[in-house]
Amino acid sequence: MSTTGIPPAPSIAQSTWLVATREVESKLRSKAFVISTAILLLAALAGVIWGGIAAAHPSQTDVAVTGETAALVADVPGLALTRADSTAAAIALVKAGTVSAALVPDAQSPVQIKIVAQDSAPESLVAQLSVSPTVQLLNTTSQDALLRYLVAIGFGVVFLMAASMFGSTIAQSVVEEKQTRVVEILISAIPVRVLMAGKVIGNTILAMGQIILLAAIATIGLSVTGQGAVLAGLGGPIVWFAVFFLFGFILLAALFAGSGAMISRQEDIGSTTMPLTMLIVAPYVLVILFNDNPLVLAVMSYVPFSAPVAMPLRLYLGDAMWWEPLLSLAILIATCLAAIVVGSRIYRNSLLRMGARVKLAEALKA
Secondary structure, three states: OOOOOOOOOOOHHHHHHHHHHHHHHHHHOOHHHHHHHHHHHHHHHHHHHHHHHHHHOOOOEEEEEOOOOHHHOOOOOOEEEEEOOOHHHHHHHHHOOOOOEEEEEOOOOOOOEEEEEOOOOOHHHHHHHOOOOOOOOOOOOOOOHHHHHHHHHHHHHHHHHHHHHHHHHHHHHHHHHHHOOHHHHHHHHOOHHHHHHHHHHHHHHHHHHHHHHHHHHHHHHHHHOOOHHHHHHHHHHHHHHHHHHHHHHHHHHHHHHHHHHOOOOHHHHHHHHHHHHHHHHHHHHHHHHOOOOHHHHHHHOOOOOOHHHHHHHHHHHOOOOOOHHHHHHHHHHHHHHHHHHHHHHHHHHHOOOOOOOOOHHHHHOO
16 A cells, blocks of 8 residues: 555556456346356256267167067167067057057068058168168268267357357447446546456356356266267367367457447447357358268368367367367467457447447547
8 A cells, every 4th residue: 555545556457357357246146147057057967868868768669570570670779579479460559559560471572571550661660671782981980960960059059159148248238338328437447458358358257167067067967877988079079169169259259349339229239249140150050051061161160250169070070180170279369369459449449439330440440
């Protein structure tokens, strides 16, 4: 304390941390945020448990068989066999709805058997009894299509929800402070760049907290439900996803802060932040549509706005070389720094301008 009794002004780091703490505390006091986070975590836990139950109890096709046809499908997986005393009895089980189909002898058939069903034969049964040529894959992967699709949805949904939720929170906070004139009091005590940095850091802490909790739930859930093989394949990609998400979110947060400073009314947030929202939605849509397209995923993994989703997915699929995530991360960090420069410039030049929306060209001027 100085000799005059007035405490010294806080440093830039202390001021930034004070703003960040204020952002975190205000969000944690919000019941809507706490409830939505709890619902998200419960949904993630339910998804992991459902996946474990589905893996432990795969769906089966109920099939009636006779003494002549039972041996033909005795070792075929995915079939629940019901023995019938005769062909007529097996067909009766189909008519009664007890089984999906019946496998009965047929002397006129080239394979001496036929499938009897109500309106359509189970595709799985037809495929298992069909004769197919030998298939040799030169580029094999251990990930099946369904699991790849679920992982793609998982990465896409987490990125979409976290980035859009906290990004819009930053923009709303900036506009609210402009509307209430609180921002004029704040910048009289701390620099503008400190105010923006504190908002970005505070919301980044909250977003990363959600990501870490989701990763912990996924890890624990997969371990408890006996999905060790899935966990082993997802461990590395989840870590990479967290790293990519950190820089990807800072990139978006800086731009959301700048967008919020350009307007003075809450009603204008949607139209102003729409381009950023599309940049968040696009990776989610593309990774679902093209999760089985290596070329599209490879391109997406080097685009900064989609890299947090596409690169971890490629790592999970084993399609990326060891150096690719490092190169993609370097591109993302460089873009992040550029976004911080642009976002802070817009924020600084627009924060005290009230009334009509500030045009982007004007906001970028010195």
